[in-house]
Structures are given as structure tokens and as C-alpha cells.
Amino acid sequence: xxxxxxxxxxxxxxxxxxxxxxxxxxxxxxxxxxxxxxxxxxxxxxxxxxxxxxxxxxxxxxxxxxxxxxxxxxxxxxxxxxxxxxxxxxxxxxxxxxxxxxxxxxxxxxxxxxxxxxxxxxxxxxxxxxxxxxxxxxxxxxxxxxxxxxxxxxxxxxxxxxxxxxxxxxxxxxxxxxxxxxxxxxxxxxxxxxxxxxxxxxxxxxxxxxxxxxxxxxxxxxxxxxxxxxxxxxxxxxxxxxxxxxxxxxxxxxxxxxxxx
Amino acid sequence: xxxxxxxxxxxxxxxxxxxxxxxxxxxxxxxxxxxxxxxxxxxxxxxxxxxxxxxxxxxxxxxxxxxxxxxxxxxxxxxxxxxxxxxxxxxxxxxxxxxxxxxxxxxxxxxxxxxxxxxxxxxxxxxxxxxxxxxxxxxxxxxxxxxxxxxxxxxxxxxxxxxxxxxxxxxxxxxxxxxxxxxxxxxxxxxxxxxxxxxxxxxxxxxxxxxxxxxxxxxxxxxxxxxxxxxxxxxxxxxxxxxxxxxxxxxxxxxxxxxxxxxxxxxxxxxxxxxxxxxxxxxxxxx
Numbered sequence: 008x009x010x011x012x013x014x015x016x017x018x019x020x021x022x023x024x025x026x027x028x029x030x031x032x033x034x035x036x037x038x039x040x041x042x043x044x045x046x047x048x049x050x051x052x053x054x055x056x057x058x059x060x061x062x063x064x065x066x067x068x069x070x071x072x073x074x075x076x077x078x079x080x081x082x083x084x085x086x087x088x089x090x091x092x093x094x095x096x097x098x099x100x101x102x103x104x105x106x107x108x109x110x111x112x113x114x115x116x117x118x119x120x121x122x123x124x125x126x127x128x129x130x131x132x133x134x135x136x137x138x139x140x141x142x143x144x145x146x147x148x149x150x151x152x153x154x155x156x157x158x159x160x161x162x163x164x165x166x167x168x169x170x171x172x173x174x175x176x177x178x179x180x181x182x183x184x185x186x187x188x189x190x191x192x193x194x195x196x197x198x199x200x201x202x203x204x205x206x207x208x209x210x211x212x213x214x215x216x217x218x219x220x221x222x223x224x225x226x227x228x229x230x231x232x233x234x235x236x237x238x239x240x241x242x243x244x245x246x247x248x249x250x251x252x253x254x255x256x257x258x259x260x261x262x263x264x265x266x267x268x
Numbered sequence: 269x270x271x272x273x274x275x276x277x278x279x280x281x282x283x284x285x286x287x288x289x290x291x292x293x294x295x296x297x298x299x300x301x302x303x304x305x306x307x308x309x310x311x312x313x314x315x316x317x318x319x320x321x322x323x324x325x326x327x328x329x330x331x332x333x334x335x336x337x338x339x340x341x342x343x344x345x346x347x348x349x350x351x352x353x354x355x356x357x358x359x360x361x362x363x364x365x366x367x368x369x370x371x372x373x374x375x376x377x378x379x380x381x382x383x384x385x386x387x388x389x390x391x392x393x394x395x396x397x398x399x400x401x402x403x404x405x406x407x408x409x410x411x412x413x414x415x416x417x418x419x420x421x422x423x424x425x426x427x428x429x430x431x432x433x434x435x436x437x438x439x440x441x442x443x444x445x446x447x448x449x450x451x452x453x454x455x456x457x458x459x460x461x462x463x464x465x466x467x468x469x470x471x472x473x474x475x476x477x478x479x480x481x482x483x484x485x486x487x488x489x490x491x492x493x494x495x496x497x498x499x500x501x502x503x504x505x506x507x508x509x510x511x512x513x514x515x516x517x518x519x520x521x522x523x524x525x526x527x528x529x530x531x532x533x534x535x536x537x538x539x540x541x542x543x544x545x546x547x548x549x550x551x552x553x554x555x
Contacts, residue, residue: 036346059372060294060447072509073345075295075447077502088448089294089319090380093373098392121369126402132357134343134350137320141373141393170396182396183417261509 012242014195015154016250017214019045020242022106022152022193031055032104033097033142034065036074038152039106041253042193044070048249057096059138061086069257093138097145100185105146107139107169109153111161114207114228116151116171116189118143119164126166136168143169144184155194161227172206179206196222198239202231209233215241270440270463270486275495276537278462278488279305283314283428290317290379290426290458291324294449295345296502298324299432301495301538302464307331308533317424319375319450323498323515326350327532329365330525338368338424340375347512351519361522369403374421379450381423382457393419429458432496433481434503435472436465440483443472446502448479455481464492466504492538514554528553 012020015038022042026032028051034043040058044067047054056065060075064084071079080086087096096102110133111119120139124130143149149171153159171189172179179188191211192199198212209231210222215238223230242250273281283289283306291299303324306314315336316325323344328334330352342353356365370378377389390409400406409420431451433444442463444451455461463481468491474480483489494501498508498515518528531550535541544550 060296060449062447071346072512073295073507075345075449076507077296077446077500080296080446080502086447088452089372089450090376090453093376093391094380097373121398126398129358132342132349132354135339135341135369136371136399137341138372140371140397140399141391144393144395166402167396167398173396179396184395185392 012247014214016247017239017242018152018154018193018195019250020246021198021212021214021239022150023049023246025150025191025193026051026054026104029053030103031057031101032106033057033059033102033138033146035106035108035138036071037108039108040070042152043106044253045246045250048253049246057092057102059089059092061089061092063087063096069260070253072261093141097138097141100145102146104148104150105142106150106152107142109151109159111159111164112151112153112192113161113164113171115173115175116192116201116206116208117164117167117173118151118169118171119166121166121168123165139169143171143188145186147186149186149189151189151192153192153194155196155222155225157225157227160225172201175206176204196225200233207231210236212237212239214239270436270483270489272440272468273488273490275301275305275464275490275492276309278490279309282460282462282487283311285311286313287427288315288317289428289430290424290454291430292318292449292451292454293432293496293499294319294447295322295507296447296449296500297432297444297451297496298322298499299430299464299495300324300497300499301492302430302432302462303328304532304538304541306333307529317426319372320345321350321353323350323512326352326515326519329353329356330362330519331529332362334365335363336366336368338370338375340370340372344512344516346509347516351516352525355522368405369399370406370421371399374406374419375424376450378421378424379453379457382425383453386423388420388422390418390420424457426454426458428460428462429454430462430464431455432464432492432501434466434501435469436463436489437469437472440486440489441472442481442486442489443474444479452479452481455485460487461485462488462490464490464495466493466495466501467491494542495538497542517555518553524553
């Protein structure tokens with residue numbers, strides 16, 4: 008890995024690049040929110056950011072710590088109730104891109120954020136669904152952003168919280184789900200995209216300084232590489248500077264807030 | 269008809285052991301003061317409903333108030349796990365907690381159905397997921413017009429809803445603004461509703477279309493300044509992010525949580541609990 012940027016920075020930058028200007032994006036908290044705001048502050052100033060707590064067209068000056076921070080409401084074009092967000096805006100088919108995270112992900116991009124182990128006697132109880140099941144089935148395109156490891160990229164999920172391509176092939180369409188499903192998985196090592204026929208995730212871009220062996224060793228299934236697999240362009244100076252400024256502003260804002268309370 | 273009263277009287281009068289209780293507020297306006305009062309009055313066997321259990325239900329679960337939780341996302345926002353919730357589900361501590369797990373979209377729709385006096389919610393959801401396997405309440409219905417198969421889930425109809433809002437006038441008309449979550453739907457879906465507010469004012473001076481709950485759909489209204497802290501009240505105070513981070517340490521350990529709980533029980537009300545927070549001994553619990 009190059010010393011000039013971290014693996015989390017290249018992951019965030021690679022995810023941000025996938026949002027085109029003017030895109031209507033349903034944003035989750037954490038890395039998705041960082042990536043979406045980085046896109047808004049660089050190449051996609053007209054991107055519309057929607058948070059499930061109700062803000063539509065949020066332009067937060069610093070990253071929110073929670074999904075319903077006040078700066079989302081203050082900078083939004085409008086704030087609607089949570090039922091309205093899910094009914095009129097998400098289910099209504101008005102969202103282009105939904106960003107999701109994952110605790111576990113399988114080779115056909117199904118997601119688990121519910122339990123590790125059995126449901127009735129879990130080894131680890133995870134937070135659960137939130138908005139993800141309906142995001143994954145209602146938006147035109149899902150982007151999954153997640154750090155890569157064998158613990159996360161598993162052969163078989165303990166629970167399907169949100170659907171990618173179910174059993175692969177045309178199973179998603181057969182189950183009656185709308186939207187194209189996941190179009191990319193962005194990790195700290197690479198970008199994976201589903202094969203157009205089998206829908207199995209294949210590595211399409213490798214981040215600078217990462218080799219194929221590392222990716223294989225960090226994936227719980229025998230991972231394939233697309234024939235057209237190429238390197239991810241490194242972050243530009245502008246992308247890095249904007250991201251670091253945003254993170255610094257955020258830490259300062261939350262730190263001061265924390266100390267003051 | 270809304271009656272102004274103390275929070276202690278409202279909980280004593282309207283929340284009973286075994287009730288189904290929904291305390292809503294989506295990150296914003298979470299009714300923490302009311303949660304503490306439920307703990308202080310040692311309510312038991314509550315069936316709790318809330319989209320995001322958040323710290324408020326982590327506290328109630330750890331204190332032993334709940335026997336069931338209906339929820340859709342159970343984490344500490346921006347921080348990590350809800351450790352008291354996890355300890356209850358994973359280890360039955362302090363006693364077993366039944367869970368009914370749904371998605372945000374489902375629960376939001378289920379509150380709307382409850383408010384609309386309908387028996388169930390309809391949504392395009394859950395297709396292909398494992399939820400229906402573990403929650404038999406998630407079923408399907410076929411559209412009589414198009415034949416489309418949709419998810420059907422039971423309406424939320426709590427015995428009691430509790431929310432926090434910014435203002436209420438002398439008659440008990442309630443005004444809230446900012447991120448509204450499902451507060452209005454929670455109140456309208458419940459048999460009884462308790463609202464705590466930042467301030468009691470002579471007049472709301474609200475524009476048309478503001479989110480107002482008329483006094484006649486509210487059972488009790490209580491003036492509790494800072495009653496939503498450590499969450500926030502738009503226009504009044506910020507979210508106490510440091511508390512959310514410190515809660516990770518407090519809640520991770522049963523003994524430390526027990527020490528924290530003593531301060532809730534020892535305080536006569538939420539104001540005294542907040543005053544206690546400045547005590548160095550109390551501060552030590554969070555370090």
C-alpha cells in the first residue's frame with residue numbers, strides 16, 4: 008500500500024466516484040455517508056442525498072454521527088416523516104442509488120446484518136435490518152461498501168437480511184424484486200462487480216498496492232477476477248484533500264460538542 | 269383531553285406492568301426522561317415497540333423492565349452495539365427477552381396502519397429475505413386488482429405511546445419540528461399518549477401545516493426541560509455524542525451498568541439525575 012493514502016481513503020474515494028452528478032442517493036450512516044458527501048463536495052455537487060430519518064437533499068457541513076443528526080434537517084431541501092420517506096420516496100421508486108454496508112456478504116451479494124450463528128441462539132446479535140431490505144429491493148442500483156476479510160466475505164450467510172441476487176442467475180427477477188440489485192461492492196482492497204449471467208461477484212478493479220493473493224486470502228470463497236480487471240486509479244490530490252478536510256471538520260465538530268456537554 | 273401533570277404522575281397513572289409501550293423519536297426527541305421514570309417506578313413485563321431501540325431501550329432492558337421487544341434496528345448509532353440488548357438476547361440477562369424483528373419500512377408502515385385503525389400494513393418488502401422464516405407475523409397478501417404479492421404485517425397498536433416534543437400550549441396542544449420520525453403515528457396508534465415537552469407556552473404561534481398534535485389526542489402532557497437528552501431537541505440543545513460513546517463502556521459491563529442504574533433510581537426525577545451527572549463519583553462510571 009502506498010504511504011500517501013490509507014486503505015479506508017481509497018475505499019471511500021472509489022465509492023464516491025460511482026455517484027454521478029444529479030443522482031438521487033439513499034444514504035446510510037458511516038462509510039456510505041462519507042462517500043456520498045465526498046462525491047457531493049467533489050464531482051457531484053448536484054447529487055441529492057436522502058437519509059432515512061427524513062431529510063431530502065441534505066448538505067451536512069460535517070458528517071453526521073447518527074442517521075438523524077440536526078445538521079441533516081437544517082441543510083435539507085425538506086424534511087418529511089419516516090413513514091413518508093419509506094412509502095413515497097423509497098417504495099415510490101424515486102431513488103437511483105442506495106448505499107448499503109454488511110456484516111456478512113456472500114458471493115452473490117446477499118447481505119447479513121442480523122445474526123452470526125443461529126437466529127434463536129446467536130453467537131453475536133447484530134443490529135438488524137434498518138432500512139436495508141427495502142432499499143435493496145426498491146432502488147435502481149445498490150452499492151455495497153464494506154471492509155474485506157474472510158469473516159465478512161463468507162461462503163454461506165447465517166441469515167439473509169437484504170437480497171442481492173439470491174441464488175444467482177435470474178433468481179432476483181424471478182422473486183419479483185425491482186431494481187438492478189447490487190452493481191458494485193467497494194472494499195478496502197478492490198471493487199467487485201456481479202457477472203452479467205451468473206451474478207457471482209468478480210474482482211473488477213484492484214486498488215493501488217494490493218495484489219491478487221491478498222484479495223484471495225481475504226475472501227471466504229474462491230474468488231474470481233474479471234478478464235477486464237484493472238487497477239483503481241489512485242486518489243487525486245483534490246479528492247484526498249477534500250476527504251481529509253471533511254474528516255477533520257467532523258472530528259472537530261463532534262469532539263467540541265462532546266467536551267461541551 | 270390532555271391534562272398537564274408531572275411525569276411521575278403520568279407514568280404512575282398510565283403505564284402499567286404488562287403494557288405494550290411505544291416510545292418513539294428517530295435519533296431526535298427521544299423521550300429519555302420518561303424512560304428513566306419507567307425504570308424508577310420499576311415497571312415489569314413491558315412489551316416494548318420502537319424502530320431503533322437506541323440507548324433508551326438498552327437502559328430499560330438492562331433494568332429488567334421488558335419481556336418483549338419489537339424493533340427494526342438495534343444498534344448504538346455511530347458507535348456500535350447495544351450491549352444490554354445483546355446480553356438479554358444472547359445470555360438471557362437479566363432475564364429472557366422475546367424479540368419480534370421487522371424492517372424500518374415495515375414498522376413505519378405498521379404505525380401508519382395503527383393510526384389509520386387498519387389491522388395490517390401492506391408494503392413491497394421482505395422478498396427473498398429470511399425474515400418471514402423467523403417472524404411468522406410477516407405474511408403476504410395478493411392484490412385483488414393486479415395479482416401482485418405484497419408483504420402484510422400486523423399494525424402497531426400500543427397501549428401507551430410516549431414521545432418528547434418542543435412545545436405545548438396551556439391546553440396541551442403539542443408542537444414538534446425537525447426530524448419527526450414516527451412520533452405522530454405512534455401517538456395516533458396508541459390507546460393512551462404521554463407527551464413530555466421542553467416548555468409550556470401560552471401560544472404555539474405555529475404556521476399552517478406545522479406538525480401539531482391536538483390536545484384531545486394526548487392523554488397527559490408534562491413539562492420536562494432537557495427531557496430528550498442525551499439525544500437532542502432541535503432548537504434547544506445538541507445531541508450529547510460523548511454520552512453515546514461513553515454508553516458503550518457503561519453498558520458493556522453488567523456491574524458498571526448496575527452502578528449507573530443506581531444513580532437513576534436514587535434521583536427523585538430526571539432533573540436531579542442530570543444534576544448528579546456533574547458529581548465526580550458519577551463521572552467515574554463513564555470513564
